[in-house]
Amino acid sequence: MSLAKEIKRRRTFGIVSHPDAGKTTLTEKLLLFGGAIQEAGAVKSNKIKKGATSDFMEIERQRGISVATSVLAFEYEGIKINILDTPGHKDFAEDTFRTLTAVDSVIVVIDVAKGVEEQTEKLVEVCRMRKIPMLVFINKMDREGKDAFELLDEIEQKLNLTVTPLSFPIGMGYDFKGIYNIWEKNINLFSGDSRKNIEETVEIDDLNDDFLEKVIGGKFAEELRENVELVTGVYPDFDQEAYLNAEQQPVFFGSALNNFGVRELLDAFVEIAPPPRPKQSEERLIKPNEKEFTGFVFKIHANMDPRHRDRLAFVKIVSGVFERNTPYLHVRHDKKLKFSSPNAFFAERKEIVDVSYPGDIVGLHDTGNFKIGDTLTEGESIHYKGIPAFSPEHFRYINNADPMKSKQLEKGIDQLMDEGVAQLFTLELNGRKVIGTVGALQYEVIQYRLEHEYGAKCTYEPLNVHKACWIEPKDPKSDEYKEFIRVKQRFLAKDKRGHMVFFADSPFTLQMTQQKYPNVKLHFVSEYK
Structure with missing residues (x-):
């Protein structure tokens, strides 16, 4: 197959959401449709011993959260799909931000009961800045939650998106009957007490057909007609060009746990999502x-x-x-x-x-x-942009709890920092090692992985640092810079790449330092060069 054809048949996307919105479960069900796995593992279930396929670190299985980005690939109807399942937990947001540099589009998962949550807002903001095409999947429709129109308004207002529903729910929670697929013009019925299977898909070209009453009952038929009329009146028609330019976001409804609405999402995604982009x-x-x-x-x-x-x-x-x-x-x-x-x-x-x-x-x-x-x-000197390291928000000294395992600890810290799990700083004054993280949970992950993967034990000590700033002097030989280095010696460290960093213990110290040394620039992101 030619390069052009191989490119055309690829879709590489990330799944982002707030923790517990069902992101990892959706990943599992997409893999099921691709025939990549025979049974999906229930996330956070004690009854089922099989863990979620994309959570392969032991600590993820124990806690039921994703702390690292997983890469999964499968074929579906001649299309090669690459999924990057990202951590939802805010303590691991930096990993997600980096992953978003590697995707061509994104599926945003939202919990029907909780609506738009804080972490989703931050991640969608990054996608918007990078003009990444987004598809929205409103999950857990088999549970009681917010009204569909209320959710669509919330997505538009909180996430600043222009939505267009490509499917619409019939009922919700205990009254959930199924989904009307606006994209394919059919109804998927949600079946039985087990609520595990799609009973059937019914083609329906005209919602005014009396056949609709027979399928879902009079009350729900009337409600669906009104809702679809409102959808077509209020929301714009789907425009693929606008979606690819990140100016319009199609919305689907379903229940990932029950495998409901997932095939519709996947079918539409394969058709409309972009192949690899420049x-x-x-x-x-x-x-x-x-x-x-x-x-x-x-x-x-x-x-x-x-x-x-x-x-x-x-x-x-x-x-x-x-x-x-x-x-x-x-x-x-x-x-x-x-x-x-x-x-x-x-x-x-x-x-x-x-x-x-x-x-x-x-x-x-x-x-x-x-x-x-x-x-x-293949030979050209190229540097890709946009993979920054952010200033951490938590800082602790790391100490060796087992002097016999110094080499293992050193190797473990070195490798984990290269992964981008956290950032390592070495104080100029006494050479003590400081670990900076975006969230406190990362310290637990580092400690766990050092012990279980490297056989090394560590302890932490608190360190009062408000911000770590990368230093860029206008003139490294100036008296001002020399004075800065002398006066601030106790608060200086080097990061893993050997760049000089200033630890400010409070917003006030930061402000005063910037005023006193105007020719020493302080950056909150490491990629300023």
């Missing part, structure tokens, strides 16, 4: 159909299989064809590397692939060559 580098815009291969590392994951202590760099292919055993240029190191066993993913199952195309995600075995944001090419 990506801006610092040098130029790179198009997928360019002959030469380029790609970038958006995630690093150590110990996906603890038995083998392996470390994988996840690379999103932007252009050209990636081939096994072919030497490619590692731009930052300016040296050629070749990869004998590049992996394609299905959660815990990895398969070695010979050829990958734009939109695909490949896992490359890494011995420490890669950092997040690194670029691989």
Whole structure:
């Protein structure tokens, strides 16, 4: 198959939501439709021993939350689909922000009872800034929740989106009868007491047909006619061009747990979602159909299989064809590397692939060559933009709790920081190590993984830091900068890349420092250069 055809048949998207909206469950059901798994694992269920397929870290299974981005791929009706299931928990938002650099579109999952929640607002804001096409899936329709029109208003107002429903619910909760599929002009009936299966799909071209009463009953038929009339009157018709330009967001309703409305979502998604899109580098815009291969590392994951202590760099292919055993240029190191066993993913199952195309995600075995944001090419020096490190919000000293395991601790911290789990700072004054995180839960994850994956134990000590700021002096040789370094010595540290960082203990200190040293710029994002 030609490069153009391979590009055309790929869809790479992320699923984002607030925790517990059913994002991981939706991922499972999409995999079921793709025939990638035989049974889906119920997330957060003690009765079913099988865990969610995309949660492969032990701590995720215990807590029932996703703390790392999983990459999953499957084929559906001739289309190659790559899903990036992201963490919903706000403590792991940085991982999600980085993942959004690797997707071509997004499905936003919203809980019918809770509506739009804080974390969803933040993630949608990032998608809007990056002009990523978004599809909205309103989940858990078999439970009591908010009125459909109320939810659509909330999505428009809180998320600042222009929505157009492509399906509409018939009833809700105990009265949930099914969904009218505006996109395909049919009704999916929700069946039986078990509420587990779709009883049948009924084609219905005209909602005024008396047949509708027979299918869902008089009361619901009348209600559906009114609702659909209101939908067509109030909301714009679906415009694929507007959706691809992130100016319009189609909405679907369903229940992922009960596998209801998921096929409709998938069918429409395959038809309307964009294939791999061009990506801006610092040098130029790179198009997928360019002959030469380029790609970038958006995630690093150590110990996906603890038995083998392996470390994988996840690379999103932007252009050209990636081939096994072919030497490619590692731009930052300016040296050629070749990869004998590049992996394609299905959660815990990895398969070695010979050829990958734009939109695909490949896992490359890494011995420490890669950092997040690194670029691989066939020779051109290209730097992809937009994979920042944000200023952490929590800071703690990390101490070795077992002096016999110093090497293991050092190696563990080094690898976990390369993954982007948190940020490591070394104080200039005494060389003590400080870990900065976006959320407090990350400390627990680091401690757990150090012990279970590296056999090292650590303890933490609180450190009073309000913000970590990256320092950029106008003139490194000026007296002002020398004085800044002398006066602030106790509050200076270096990050893992060797950049100088200033720890401000309060907003007041930050303000006074900026006033006193106007020629020393303080940045809250590391990628200012």
